[in-house]
Amino acid sequence: MNALACIAVVAATAVVPFSLHAATPLAITPVATNLSWPVYVTSPPGDSNRLFIVERSTSTTGYIRILNMATDEILPTNFLAVPNVNAYVEGGLLSMAFHPQYASNGYFYIFYSAFSDGSIPTNNSVVRYKVSSDPNIADATSAVTVLTFVHPNVFHHAGWVGFGPDGYLYLPTGDGGPQTDPNNRAQTITNTWLGKILRVDVNGDDFAGDPERNYRIPPDNPFVNTNGDDEIWAYGLRNPFRCSFDSANGDFWIADVGQYAWEEVNFQPAGAPGGRNYGWHVMEGTNCSPYGGGICNDPSFIPPIFTYAHSNGAVVGFAVIGGYVYRGSLLDGWQGAYFFGESTSNTYYSLRYDGTNITEFTDHTAELRPHPGPYAAVSFGEDAASELYLIDMFGGTVYRI
Numbered sequence: 001m002n003a004l005a006c007i008a009v010v011a012a013t014a015v016v017p018f019s020l021h022a023a024t025p026l027a028i029t030p031v032a033t034n035l036s037w038p039v040y041v042t043s044p045p046g047d048s049n050r051l052f053i054v055e056r057s058t059s060t061t062g063y064i065r066i067l068n069m070a071t072d073e074i075l076p077t078n079f080l081a082v083p084n085v086n087a088y089v090e091g092g093l094l095s096m097a098f099h100p101q102y103a104s105n106g107y108f109y110i111f112y113s114a115f116s117d118g119s120i121p122t123n124n125s126v127v128r129y130k131v132s133s134d135p136n137i138a139d140a141t142s143a144v145t146v147l148t149f150v151h152p153n154v155f156h157h158a159g160w161v162g163f164g165p166d167g168y169l170y171l172p173t174g175d176g177g178p179q180t181d182p183n184n185r186a187q188t189i190t191n192t193w194l195g196k197i198l199r200v201d202v203n204g205d206d207f208a209g210d211p212e213r214n215y216r217i218p219p220d221n222p223f224v225n226t227n228g229d230d231e232i233w234a235y236g237l238r239n240p241f242r243c244s245f246d247s248a249n250g251d252f253w254i255a256d257v258g259q260y261a262w263e264e265v266n267f268q269p270a271g272a273p274g275g276r277n278y279g280w281h282v283m284e285g286t287n288c289s290p291y292g293g294g295i296c297n298d299p300s301f302i303p304p305i306f307t308y309a310h311s312n313g314a315v316v317g318f319a320v321i322g323g324y325v326y327r328g329s330l331l332d333g334w335q336g337a338y339f340f341g342e343s344t345s346n347t348y349y350s351l352r353y354d355g356t357n358i359t360e361f362t363d364h365t366a367e368l369r370p371h372p373g374p375y376a377a378v379s380f381g382e383d384a385a386s387e388l389y390l391i392d393m394f395g396g397t398v399y400r401i
Contacts, residue, residue, distance in 0.1 A: 023333025026367040028390060028399035031072045035396040036063070037087070039159070041381030041389050044098040044108075048384050050136075053398060054096055054110075057085045062093025062112060066136055067398070069383070080129060080138040086115045086122045091151075094159030099202070100167055106131040108138070109169065109202070111161040113151060124151045126161055126171060128202065128214075146202060147231075148212045149193050153177035156239040156257075160322075164199075165250035165270065168218050170233065171198040172240035172254065180259060181281040184293040186236050189228035195280065197240070197254070199233035222275030234268070236278040236301065242322030242379055246270070247386050248336075255322025255340060256304070259284050259291075261311075263320040264304035265340065269355060276302045305353055308342075314363070315349065317342035323380035326350075328387040331401065337362075339380060339388060339401075346376045348390075370399060 032038070032053060040054040051067040053074075062085040066075045085093050091113030099107040107130055113122040130142040146169070151157060156174025164170050175181040175195035186195025204216030217230045224230050239257040246253070250270030256278065258264060262285030266278050277300055281291045285307035288296035308315040321341040326334045337350040337360065348368040351361045370376040370392045381389035381398070388401040 024331045026331065026334075026364055026401060028368055028370065028401055030397050031069075031389075031400045032065075032067050032074055032398040033396060035065070035074075035398065037092070037393050038391050038396065038398055039092070039393055040095045040379050041067075041383070041391060041398055042096060042098065043382075043384040044102045045100060046103065046384055051381075051383055051389070051398075052079060052096065054093055056092035056094065056393065057082075057087040059087070060085055060115070062087070064093075064096060064110075064138070075136055077137060079136060080110075080140060082110060082112060084114045086113045088122075089154035090157050090159075091122055091154065094157065095161050097162045097169070100163055102131075107202075109146065109161055111159060111171065113157055122151050122154075123148050124157060124173070125149075126169070144214055145212050146214050147171075147198070147200065149173075151176055151194070155179075158237075158240050160240070160243050162243065162245065164245055164252070166218075167201075167203070168199050169202050169215075170243070170252075171200075172196070172237065172243050173198065174239040175237070175280070180289075180291045181238065181293075182291075184281065186238060186280045187277075187282065187293050189223060189232055189235055191229070193229065193231060195235060195237050196232050197234040197237065197243075198231045199274065200231055220274070222273065233274040234276045234278065236276075236280050236282075237266075238280040238284075240266075240322075241320065244322060244324045244380075244382070246325040246327070247382070248325070248327045251325070253322060253325065253338060254278070255320045256280070257319050258310070259289070261285070262287060262307050262309060263315075263317065263342070265306040265320065265322070265338075266302065267305045267353065268302075278302050278304070306351065306358060314361075315342055315345075315347065317345035317347065319343040321377060321379060324382045324386075324388060326386070326388060328385055330387055339364075341368075341377055341380070341390075343376070343378055344374055346370075346372075346374045348377070368401065370395060370397065 037056040093112040125148040132139040155177035200215035207213035252268040254266040279301040282294035323339040377390040
């Protein structure tokens, strides 16, 4: 189950309730409407004029469109149309990322699930494109596959791709389903990329002659020269739906959609080495799961910093939506707070984390809920100025916070 299909409070660390302080009241304003299943927004580094909107696709083609931020108008021509997209259940064109040197090289990267033989299984791929001579239109002939792998099920595609402060490309992957990860892929570190976070260097190629592997292995990836797939950065994840790097300090935030009981938010501090095991499917949240696959409460597992139950608590729901640490200027007083949501209950929150304790946990639902029904925002977004957005896939609307 994840936000795309359904459409995680007990904290893993001490939670200090929110106390009132001088902070800007929040609200949402629609900036793009009448879209076709929007799932993600982002901007090129340093580009304060444009917001790129990823439309997942309701058929077999995904689209990337551009919002003129000065006028809040969608440009009439698509930036890119991506063919052969399989949007069945949780698949489709799910995200994009701009190369850190996009202004000089014009490279951007998309993540999508594609038809392999017209049915399941699908191929999940990261593909590089280049902008054309027109800055508002991509060169559709420039596609180069960075990596691809078979995804054996309609569930748990994850769907985020992004560059870290180290310049490497990070790709979280779902465990491939079905429910409970019966093949224990998330805990298996050889011959499977499912249930992982991959990390590759797109500025080189260690696989000359292989058209489906156009990247270099970072030398400090944790399984280089030892047992384990060289591309793996972290593992033990179920369906990490929306990750982000703190644009101020490089901390890595990972929201992972749970199974039958718990949702969780994981955290890797900037500069920490790879190789972290987040525990699924031996653990669900901070609790032992009934699915086996390892030693419960193994001390090598990295517990989430925040969890919530499916049945009771301050947050209730079945599909966590990861967001961003706010670093913009519009929302005075909220800088440094991590914003996230819960899709099935259509609720929105923020918290602060100092590496040990969570403070100022705040319910923003009354301010940020797009509409009263469930299954509204399926993603947060961030522009080049670190301002935040909510994306309502079923409502076809992008909101600026």
